Amino acid sequence: MTLAAEINETSPEKLLAPVLSAFWDEEKPWTLETYRRHEGYEGLRKALAMSPDDLIAYVKDSGLRGRGGAGFPTGMKWQFIPQGDGKPHYLVVNADESEPGTCKDIPLLFANPHSLIEGIVIACYAIRSSHAFIYLRGEVVPVLRRLHEAVREAYEAGFLGENILGSGLNLELTVHAGAGAYICGEETALLDSLEGRRGQPRLRPPFPAVAGLYACPTVVNNVESIASVPAILNKGKDWFKSMGSEKSPGFTLYSLSGHVASPGQYEAPLGITLRQLLDMSGGMRPGHRLKFWTPGGSSTPMFTDEHLDVPLDYEGVGAAGSMLGTKALQCFDETTCVVRAVTRWTEFYAHESCGKCTPCREGTYWLVQLLRDIEAGKGQMSDLDKLNDIADNINGKSFCALGDGAASPIFSSLKYFREEYEQHITGKGCPFDPAKSTLWADKHAEVNA
């Protein structure tokens, strides 16, 4: 069903830029055949025609930044790998997508796994690695199945294995399924896990670029970062830089979820706003308004309807007091209790805390106790300052970023919704009806209307 809608500056045709998602609607988008029909593995040919150092410089010049949360320039990560050191080098792709709200890498790998494999071959050529790993979270068997198949196809077609496309490059690719631990999304915990240990973060320095997997120089990149590389090579860095802003160039996947009319994946140049995304997609669910949202998963400080026009790029979101994170735009409407939401996230952090450092292990435990009491109407006013105080003792004082992430929803919700916490305390209970927040809440109302 195609509409002859007028294309103007605010139309989705102008605002969106499907690249990685461009052919997900084809019959079998995950196959090598479909991928090659869409210029798949052409970026690799161009990359192999360059010297590895030129290739690193090219990716650096493109301005591609990490899509896993921190936004570190991808080319720079590659450049940090010491060359001529006589040690094996490794590329490890972080496909442990577990940050609450984040749901981009899983659909990407389900529909288009070859974009990642091509990116891996290019990256390994650049950093002189002959063995790469995809660390996929274990809880997504449909994706694992397609990755197994895509890797098999790539070996068969000569894009992996010995002497790839006659370049002399040899590359082995291992798909590794995790076993259920959020902390393994932290890159050094991921490396410990991949070495067959408990997933606990490592002290840095040394950084993975110097002593990573098996104490060898290692690049750890997010799925979407690596999958974006082939298009940059194939269509050119200037094309890439024509999208987004100077400091945040390119396209990316925004994942809209929650109480919106049309949750889903929206691939757009960096810097689009939530207002633009909601305007084109039908807004919040009918009859409701936006109350709070996260720009990049639960670990990024929440926003409210004041922030609808914040450009969703690294600088824009940072300037507004949060982080772009994984671009997981979880939107909650006015039926949602913020105390309930934060309590649940905090329970998650307490459950997933690896136990290595005291501030995070103990702090998240006590936050949960306080929050459960407040939600149940058994809290005291002094608990609110105590929450802030404990969060402050976790934030920046933990071993890794999991602790900082746990503090984010506490700080930001107290900043914007302190009154709602107070209501739970003075009213001795939660004033919200959880039934009104559900997916099916308004369905019955519509029938009755």
Place this chain on the structure above:
Amino acid sequence: MTTSQEGVSLGMPQLPAPDYPADVRARLEADAKEVIARYPDSRSALLPLLHLVQSEEGHVTRTGMQFCADVLGLTTAEVTAVATFYTMYRRKPSGDYQVGVCTNTLCAVMGGDAIFEDLKSYLGVGNNETTEDGKVTLEHIECNAACDYAPVVMVNWEFFDNQTPDSARQLVDDLRAGREVQPTRGAKLCTFKETARILAGFPDQREGAVDESGGAGPASLIGLRLAKGEVAPARVVHPRGEALRDERPAEHLSSHDAPQDTSASDPAHPAGPTAEEGE
């Protein structure tokens, strides 16, 4: 029970775990060799090997851990430390189908809490408990990277999107009755043990399993369809898409032409068919 003179029971140290029968061990050793060969350092094979022993017995037993320790040259303490760290390794016998309801914030708010509570009473089991027939183990899970399909239920780690208490009841009824169940995204269900084998790195050998359920669910395609100037089906069919018709009537078919609410197909799959647009 042993009691010392002081009345303090120190207990007997646990005896070493019994070994697998010789034929099982030989089969698993061949598999283990294949897994270990994928890594420059054998210890990296520990996580997949724990999935492998789980595929043999349905949970990680002391025998399984002893086996991993033997083939990797580790102590059982080292293996136990790892096996108890990760939530996907079960430590007690469980059902053929693991039904995991996401109760992380977004899914919980969208209805995951209601689904989980309803299933607990409907099945008469608590979190991480198994129905008497040994078919279904119920548990609540953390965010499974499918928030645009909330609320999400996973069965043996295949996706069942946009669930309701009713659809979830139907799902567990079907599983217990042995009726075939099709995930919204993923392949026809296999047992938990068979799933564990895929996780150990042995590709699903079933004909067509890779192809099942299409390339992408409707929510994954919504941005693409908007960018191509197509109407995303979810905006018309889905009850939550109604506002759009009201707000921009000029771009849309008249409302009485649009598919009605009931056309969101059967209750087990409220998200509707995943293949649209003449696929």
